Amino acid sequence: MFACFKTELEAFSLDVNLWLPAKGVTALFGHSGSGKTTLLRCIAGLHQAKGDLKINGECWQSAGFFLPVHKRPLAYVFQEASLFPHLSVRRNLEYGYRRVPEGERQVTFEQAVAWLGLGEMLTRMPDKLSGGERQRVAIARALLTSPRLLLMDEPLSALDHNSKQEIMPYLERLHEVLSIPVLYVTHSPEEVARLADHLVVLDAGRVVASGELSETLASLDLPVKLGENAGVVLKATVSELDDEWHLCCASFPGGELWLPNEGFQLDQPIRLRVLARDVSVALSKHEDQSMLNVLPAVVESVSENDRPGAVMVKLDLNAAEGEALGCTSMLARLTARSVDKLQLVPGKSAWVQVKSVAVLE
Amino acid sequence: MFACFKTELEAFSLDVNLWLPAKGVTALFGHSGSGKTTLLRCIAGLHQAKGDLKINGECWQSAGFFLPVHKRPLAYVFQEASLFPHLSVRRNLEYGYRRVPEGERQVTFEQAVAWLGLGEMLTRMPDKLSGGERQRVAIARALLTSPRLLLMDEPLSALDHNSKQEIMPYLERLHEVLSIPVLYVTHSPEEVARLADHLVVLDAGRVVASGELSETLASLDLPVKLGENAGVVLKATVSELDDEWHLCCASFPGGELWLPNEGFQLDQPIRLRVLARDVSVALSKHEDQSMLNVLPAVVESVSENDRPGAVMVKLDLNAAEGEALGCTSMLARLTARSVDKLQLVPGKSAWVQVKSVAVLE
């Protein structure tokens, strides 16, 4: 997917040039007013900007050519409520569904209703729904068009934690079921880390970072202050199950981590996220403490963090065990005092203590 | 503040009976569709429900009496965009401001503009703003009425992390400046923990929990799954400053914690939050590791957590040092395997290792 747009809106100008993977979720991240919505509108064809747009080899827009919105097989979940006020929830859902030829439908009506828990509200009118209920209907309506590109503008921000937790797995599975690219605007680093494969960061209408999620997250000089949510993403395989304690072990080049077993199978590939704030460093290995995951590592670099007194330390895992130099690093966010006390300088061996690990999919 | 309402909306009924503190931020928490917005509308007088309402001794509603909305000195930040489309940002802000007698104004126009970073958009029309920008204007407009009760319906959900971080301190300071109660609907446990003094949990139109934040958060059987955000809130005093490492030490009954110094003064009272997920437990004290805060404690209770394999351990801090039995506890979220390995049973002594501490105000 290739997108290149230039447009001017009074006080704001958008000028982007993007290569995005044709599969997976790309998170669009950036300050309020940085142009995320504007970019989505350009891609959808709602805003006619100068530029080129190619999705999976199909040209949607180029000099002198502009595919009209309704001919673009995409779905758009708007940032603000956008249900048809004159149609019941059911008719809202059917609106896009009916307009997709039967042969192209990949999601059934019942599936969408079940995924987003809409069973009880099908006959209601939109003005009788709560904010979160409305947003769920909007998401289901979008999915029912079986799009080949999904644009979502902060789809979960009106939802509570539980609803989010319930919906996210479906969104995660979406690109497996539909195998389509998703462009996902969010302000929540949690959602980024959990859902995204790629990350694009916008600032004042320009792309300031774009790349694979784990790379972008691990890069120490990322201009976005991911703050509390800086960390790394690891690709691992389930290598051991411990049914007694509901745990499983995930191996990756450079080590292994124990984590809660959420019903994984042996050899299943999973993605793990380890936040820098959850990592502490020790100079020796301690057995009499509660953290299960203690891994040998070597300090690779130490850099100032976003706030004084805090330091980001990057450690290489595998080097300690003498394996081939690999790419698995960990980020640890420590106080400058600890770094000084432990004399953490590049090359120093240390133990990485991981307090918690999250599974991304 | 006392509120008691009963109302029926087609498939939904609200039936609440609440005592709320006349000061501080009360977070209103609950699933999508649990009646949070409906409750705020009842309090504002936008929805005429049967019930009683007293704020700071003033009666706003009772049997046979109903103070009209515009006579209630409150401000309401709506869940969805609500700027006047025919007025510029400046005129939107002035709308409420002008209607408040000069003597009663507690916030100046310039203050509100500065707090919410609206300087550059004053002359724009609302339809030329991004989603987050609109919400910031709505918040500023509400503050400018110098209300004696502030109702906020997910005011920050459209904002990015940075904007949130920038605005939250002002919201925090609000009830100091205005010294008014704030009723704050949010789905974000982060916001709850950071902003709220009190917590009310709604479920299907009923109040299922209501109380002081630290109590509610520490209670192990809280029906809301705070999940990742369970933890404790401590009231502490700054007792030492370490300018070299930008740290400070906060003391509380039962111990002390080092944390980043964000410009605190000696003896300043502060509120700290320690999340259960940031706490690990060791049987001996290790010096050669990066965590600064290691405190002696005694296991008080161990309970099953929300997911299998995970356990919530409550530890009492002060008992270990033989002080008077106090109330300071810590929550640690550990794996069942670690609890078994370390033999953590009530009465056992252990070291609490705290990875990070957040300051609430």
Next chain:
Amino acid sequence: MEFDWQPVWLTLKLAGFTTLTLMFIGTPIAWWLARTSHWLKQPVAAVVALPLVLPPTVLGFYLLLLLGPQGVVGQITQSLGLGTLPFTFAGLVVASVFYSLPFVVQPLQNAFEAMGERMLEVAATLRASPWDRFMTVAVPLARPGFMTAAVLAFAHTIGEFGVVLMIGGNIPGETKVLSVAIYDHVETLEYDQAHLLAGGMLLFSFVILLTLYLINGRLNKGVR
């Protein structure tokens, strides 16, 4: 006295045809006016409202000139083998349409403008073609506007008189509508007949309007 039903049917037929025609003509004009930013927008809007400011008989007179054998339009219709329009039912429809156009265009334009872009954008992303979204989104959302337009056009045509008299030639069964009949009674001092007709017309119209409004009110609430 045998009651003469002919003017009644003729009136209803004229009002019906006119309203229908007006909807078909007025809707695209209103849609264009609501959506365009062409420099011709305001001039066209002003021209649409113009027929209103001429007294109906005078408008009728000019239409007579225009549509007559020497008139520009008359020449055209004649060369097309349609003959001339005055004194025919078709001519009445044309004149009424012309006269009531503003009552249809204005409310529709308002309704379309009030609607905003968002819902149409949503429909576009849900695969609805421009025509499709016009029919399934714009029209239902503009229903109050259509309602008002139809009521004003229908009622105004029923009550219309000057233009009809002028262009119709008052031919019984062809162009003699109810309003002309009542007028005749008033002019010839047959007040009793006039009262009867006018009263009946008011009652009938009231019932029609009330029914229409009640249905509309129901629709506004219910699920469709």
Next chain:
Amino acid sequence: MEFDWQPVWLTLKLAGFTTLTLMFIGTPIAWWLARTSHWLKQPVAAVVALPLVLPPTVLGFYLLLLLGPQGVVGQITQSLGLGTLPFTFAGLVVASVFYSLPFVVQPLQNAFEAMGERMLEVAATLRASPWDRFMTVAVPLARPGFMTAAVLAFAHTIGEFGVVLMIGGNIPGETKVLSVAIYDHVETLEYDQAHLLAGGMLLFSFVILLTLYLINGRLNKGVR
């Protein structure tokens, strides 16, 4: 020939007064109709539209009966020492208001209904009293409706003829408005004068309408 300006002024005065009066009368009616759910809502709405279905001369005739010395209203005005309304300027205003009421109420009602509750609720929480929020929120948001209402009322009054002729009596300088003057010229075959007056009227109205629309278009975009 000396051009007779009197009918022109009279017409503008009548249209102006009528439009103004209509705004004051129509706005509360439209507001009530838009907000109420009283069972009288639909009947009242239907009654408001009724004057439309009567031919203007016939309507004028009944107003004449009603307001005349023998009429119910006439008796009242006389007992109040106001004399009778027909054949006076005030009478013309009353009749025109009555006749054009639906053109004002309908667009305003639509505009008020389209507005929804939210913005009024917001204003209420910002301390605006009902009257205050009506003036500062409802009225500005309903501006296109007001615009349409005013244009239709003004233009319709200018072009109105039957009612005015009947209730006014075509008295020079008092009730002889432009439309009647043009009518007189047409009736007496003074087509040149008729063309002149009608052309002038069209041109004038076009300029007025265009200016109005242009200002309105500007307002819709600009910051206020």
Next chain:
Amino acid sequence: EQVLVAVAANFTSVMRQLVPPFEQQSGHRVKVSYGSTGKLYAQIQNGAPFELFLAADTLRPQKALREGLAVSDSGFTYAFGRLALWSAKAGLFDQSSGAEYLKQNEYPRLAIANPKTAPYGKAALEFLQQVDVWQDVKTRVVRGDSIAQTFQFVATGNAQLGFVALSQIRGWQGGQGSLWIPAAKEVPSIEQQAVLLHAGADNPAAIAFHAYLKSDQAKGIIKAAGYGVVDK
């Protein structure tokens, strides 16, 4: 003094010629309100401030007298309207071939005034019946609401020919056209009466104008306009 006169529409142009000499001679001022006879009468019944009523027929002035709206004995015939067959197209017929042309029936539309509301229409209808043309043309007749509208139908060519008032043709500035004036004995002329209304009973201007209409000077003007007058 000033007088307000209600005048039947067909008499409008003559009235305009009658007023200036009167005003000059008498020093009174005349204001005129034009309208169809039926409408003017309804207005008089309902309190219109008219002082003098010049109708287009005898029916309404008589009714006014009977109902006590007018000063008794003030009614008199001020003019006789004359019917003429006219076409805007020249060369169709002339005074000699008019009757023939009417009977030949080769025109698509014949315009008359509405017999119910306009005296000229009634006269035209009676004439058509009398000469046995009515049954043939019945379906092709268009009715003008007033004689003025009838004239417009013909003048604009929408109706090929029509029965209009002779006074209208005299006042017509447009092309010649074809004209046939049926002999006075074949077609009844339309008697137009005037009455002094109570509002003007004591108004010298009204009384003076009432009298002026009977003067030779006025009669001359009326006659020149194509009306008949009562020769003493």
